Amino acid sequence: xGSMRIVLGVALWCAVLMHTGYAQLSPSFYSQTCPxxxxxxxxxxxxxxxxxxxxxxxxxxxxxxxxFVQGCDGSVLLNNTDTIVSEQDAFxxxxxxxxLDVVNKIKTAVEEECPNTVSCADILTIAAEVSSILGGGxxxxxxxxxxxxxxxxxxxANQNLPGPFSTLxxxxxSFLVQGLxxxxxxxxxxxxxxxxxxxxxxxxxxxxFSGTGNxxxxxxxxxLQTLRLICPQNSTGNNLANLDLTTPxxxxxxxxxxxxxxxxxxxxxxxxxxxxxxxxxxxxxSFSNNQSLFFLNFRVSMIxxxxxxxxxxxxxxxxxxxxxxNGNSAGLARGGSKDGxxxxx
Ligand code: HEM
Ligand SMILES: *[C@@H]1O[C@H](CO)[C@@H](O)[C@H](O)[C@H]1NC(C)=O
Ligand SMILES: *[C@@H]1O[C@H](CO)[C@@H](O)[C@H](O)[C@H]1NC(C)=O
Ligand SMILES: *[C@@H]1O[C@H](CO)[C@@H](O)[C@H](O)[C@H]1NC(C)=O
Ligand SMILES: *[C@@H]1O[C@H](CO)[C@@H](O)[C@H](O)[C@H]1NC(C)=O
Ligand SMILES: *[C@@H]1O[C@H](CO)[C@@H](O)[C@H](O)[C@H]1NC(C)=O
Ligand SMILES: *[C@@H]1O[C@H](CO)[C@@H](O)[C@H](O)[C@H]1NC(C)=O
Ligand SMILES: *[C@@H]1O[C@H](CO)[C@@H](O)[C@H](O)[C@H]1NC(C)=O
Numbered sequence: 001x002g003s004m005r006i007v008l009g010v011a012l013w014c015a016v017l018m019h020t021g022y023a024q025l026s027p028s029f030y031s032q033t034c035p036x037x038x039x040x041x042x043x044x045x046x047x048x049x050x051x052x053x054x055x056x057x058x059x060x061x062x063x064x065x066x067x068f069v070q071g072c073d074g075s076v077l078l079n080n081t082d083t084i085v086s087e088q089d090a091f092x093x094x095x096x097x098x099x100l101d102v103v104n105k106i107k108t109a110v111e112e113e114c115p116n117t118v119s120c121a122d123i124l125t126i127a128a129e130v131s132s133i134l135g136g137g138x139x140x141x142x143x144x145x146x147x148x149x150x151x152x153x154x155x156x157a158n159q160n161l162p163g164p165f166s167t168l169x170x171x172x173x174s175f176l177v178q179g180l181x182x183x184x185x186x187x188x189x190x191x192x193x194x195x196x197x198x199x200x201x202x203x204x205x206x207x208x209f210s211g212t213g214n215x216x217x218x219x220x221x222x223x224l225q226t227l228r229l230i231c232p233q234n235s236t237g238n239n240l241a242n243l244d245l246t247t248p249x250x251x252x253x254x255x256x257x258x259x260x261x262x263x264x265x266x267x268x269x270x271x272x273x274x275x276x277x278x279x280x281x282x283x284x285x286s287f288s289n290n291q292s293l294f295f296l297n298f299r300v301s302m303i304x305x306x307x308x309x310x311x312x313x314x315x316x317x318x319x320x321x322x323x324x325x326n327g328n329s330a331g332l333a334r335g336g337s338k339d340g341x342x343x344x345x
Contacts (some may be wrong), residue, residue, distance in 0.1 A: 024312035025143035030122075034114035041126045044106045048099070049134055053249045056131030057195025058098035063128035064191070064305065065093060066121065068178055069157045071309020073149035073316060074120035076157075077103060079323040090157030095238070096198070100323075103127070107322050120322035121146035125306045132302075135194050137251030138295035140303060147316035150325050164201040164266040168275040171268055178308050180301070186272055186283040187301040190294055192243040192265070193255040199230065200237030202266050207233055218274040220262035227265075241265060256288035 030037045048055045066076040069087055076093070077100065080086040088097055103123060110118050122144045133139050162174040175185045205216035206228050215224050223245065230241050242248035243265050244255050255269075264270035272280045287294035317326055 025145045025307065025310065027141040027143055029144035030114070030118060033117050034110070036113060037110060037118060038126060040109050040113055041106050041123060042130050044102065044109055045127060045130050045134065048102050048105075052099070054195055055099055055102065056135045056251070057191075057243075059102070059124070059127040059131045060191050061195065062097060062099070062103065063124045064188070065097065065157070065161060066124050067305050067308045068160045068174075070149060070151070070153055071311070072121050072125060072146055072306055073309065073311050074124065074146075074319065074322060075149040075152040077120055077124075077322040078149075078152040078325065081324065081328050083328060084152050084325065085154045087152045087154050087157040090154045090161070092161040092163065093157060103322055111320070116318055116320065118318065119146050119148045119316075120319050121148055121310070123322070128302065128306070132251055132298070135249065135251030137193075138299050140299040143303060143307065145310075145312055147311040147313075148319040148322075148325075149311065149316050162268065164197070164268045165204060166268045166271075168271040168278055168280065171271070178305070180304060182279060183283060183297065184301040184304060186280050186287070187294070187297040188305060189269060189272060190253070190255050190287065190298060192269055193247070193251050193253070194249055195243050196240040197243055197265055198237055199235060199239045199241070202227070202241070203231045203235075203237060205267055206231060216267065216270075218262055218264075218270045223263050243269075253287050253291040253294045256284050256294065259284055260288055 045055060045059065052058075062076060063072070065087075066072050066074060069075055076087050076097070078084045078086055079088070087093060088100075103120070106123050106127065107120060110123065125144070125146065126142055129140060129142050160174060160177065162171050166174070171185055172182055175181070175188075180188070204210075205219050206224065207215065209216040219227075226245070227241060230239050231237070244250075244258060245263055245265070246254040246258055255264075258264055259270060259273040262270065262274070264273070272278070273284045275281075287297070320326055
């Protein structure tokens with residue numbers, strides 16, 4: 001009877017693993033080899049948060065931009081070398097990715113404690129969860145065991161990362177390619193509950209939307225005045241606005257009530273509610289009404305996103321320095337500073 005229960009239990013576990021596809025990753029992956037990994041990551045981010053209230057937003061976005069390009073494999077972290085064309089120069093990333101230095105700081109601290117053990121891809125995944133917590137958002141068990149890529153792909157970064165001018169259909173399509181459905185799209189967009197965007201990401205809504213000579217009709221007129229002050233018509237586009245005008249640095253469900261008030265910052269935010277008859281409207285409303293429901297979904301969708309295209313086993317490598325493939329430090333001559341590498345080893 002007992003062995004029958006074990007057989008059934010194993011069968012059920014296998015069924016769960018096969019169904020979810022997370023067979024290779026496990027939250028306890030480093031429990032023997034790097035037991036203090038989580039507190040180390042947490043401490044570095046927590047310390048950085050004292051001087052940068054935006055740190056969590058910047059780190060969650062790095063994880064997203066990693067996962068949508070060749071999977072969650074740390075490819076976004078690779079710098080230009082003779083053999084690597086950095087994804088950091090792709091249009092959605094250029095002058096926009098922040099706090100790569102903090103990722104390197106985490107890596108240095110982790111290497112000190114557990115040399116040659118923890119991937120940069122896993123560090124980004126843990127950092128995303130820590131960022132949620134520090135902002136007041138949900139925590140979740142973090143499947144680990146990713147390996148780092150040997151390549152980057154700037155073409156895919158330009159192709160796969162959705163832009164702020166996207167229609168709802170385009171957003172859905174870019175998530176579907178990654179195995180993420182409409183609920184995941186609405187849920188993960190909720191990460192715009194904190195962080196900033198540059199005027200260039202939304203100025204098209206403020207003065208002459210789609211050549212109409214008028215602002216975007218789905219933009220709250222009070223909010224419009226605020227945004228026009230931040231982004232004058234002929235400005236360079238680098239001024240910053242909070243993605244969430246209500247609680248700019250807090251991870252909560254205000255993003256969704258903002259949409260109900262036509263206070264979404266990006267066109268790609270507002271379309272989730274303002275596209276006529278869209279199936280996303282009910283989801284936005286349900287998250288706006290119930291923060292626990294949003295948090296519950298956010299945990300599920302973040303774990304799902306963190307599982308995209310992962311390298312495991314003996315695929316890829318564990319990078320020694322997140323900005324370079326191992327043994328490719330010769331490429332430092334181009335665009336990189338040797339000091340940066342030496343000081344972080
Ligand atoms: C749905 C499609 C999405 C689009 C079109 C989009 C677009 C953007 C844009 C244009 C910015 C501002 C960048 C800048 O001006 O420098 C931004 C910022 C941000 N995005 Fe998204 N995003 C999307 C989904 C996501 C997802 C899935 C996440 C995470 C789960 C995320 C997290 C963030 C965060 C936290 C920021 C602020 C970063 C900071 O302050 O450093 N976004 N996004
Ligand atoms: C980037 O991805 C595209 C599309 O999958 C592929 O055709 C191309 O060969 C890749 N480039 C590199 C440098 O891996
Ligand atoms: C708005 O843009 C359209 C198309 O680019 C242009 O023809 C029109 O003159 C612009 N209107 C204003 C008021 O600037
Ligand atoms: C912006 O520049 C255009 C021409 O480049 C000019 O006609 C317009 O008056 C300027 N608008 C403002 C608000 O400065
Ligand atoms: C515009 O936003 C304000 C809050 O910022 C809200 O009170 C008002 O109802 C919104 N207007 C519309 C049309 O949603
Ligand atoms: C909010 O969602 C949670 C999680 O699904 C659920 O347990 C709870 O009953 C909901 N609360 C309300 C007021 O609907
Ligand atoms: C979308 O994915 C979520 C998990 O992220 C799942 O719970 C939900 O059933 C899926 N929805 C549809 C319509 O397939
Ligand atoms: C990698 O490139 C970034 C700019 O994208 C630069 O700030 C950083 O110093 C470089 N890292 C190293 C170790 O050279």
